[in-house]
Amino acid sequence: MPEKIKISCARPISISGEIKEEGHEEKETKKEGRKMVLIGRKAPDFTAPAYYKGEFVNVKLSDYQGKWVLLCFYPGDFTFV
C-alpha cells in the first residue's frame, strides 16, 4: 500500500533507491560548495517566463535598471506559507 505523505511547507519530493557507488561522498561535498551571490555586486541578469496580470510574459531583470527590485524566491505554489 502507498504510504501516506505528511504535508508540510516543502513540496513532497521523490526519493530514488539508494545507490552505493564509488565517489559518492565526493559528489556530496560538491553540492555543499553552492555559492551565494555577494552583496555589493551586480545582480546576475536573467530572463524568465512569468504570469503577470492574466498574460504570460518574459521578464528580464536588466529591464528594471533604474528601479528598485525586490526579488523573491519561494519553495513552491500552493505550499501554504
Next chain:
Amino acid sequence: MSVDSVFVHKMWNDNELSKMVEGGVPFPMLSDAAGKIGSIYGVYDEEAGVDVRGRFIIDPDGIIQAYEVLTPPVGRNVEEALRQIQAYQFVREKEGEEVTPSGWTPGKKTLRPGPDLVGNVWKHWKVDFAFEKK
C-alpha cells in the same frame, strides 16, 4: 519566483491568491525551471529540487544591496523588507553622508560618520532607539 511553471502560477493566482489580494498578485510571478536562476543566486536546494525562501534587494544600478534566506516553514516579514528598501533609498539619496542605525525607520535618528563620531556614538544614539516604534 519558484520552480513551478507559469501555468501553475496562473492556477495558484486565479484560484487562491486572488481571493486574498484583490485583483490578484500585482507583480510578475516568475518561473525558474530546474532552478537555473536559483542556482546562480545560491538559493536552489538541489536535493529538494526547489528554490528556498531567498529575498534580494536590488538597487537602480542593478547592485544587490541585501538578501535574506529562510527555510520553507517560516514566512518573510514584508515590513522588514520595506524598511530595508526605505533605508537603502535614504542612504543612496544622502550619498553616504548619513547612515541608518539599528532599527531605523523613516523619521528616526540617523548618524553622520566622520572623525568626530568615532567613540561618540553613545552621545547621539541610545539602544532604546532601536526598539522604539515611530
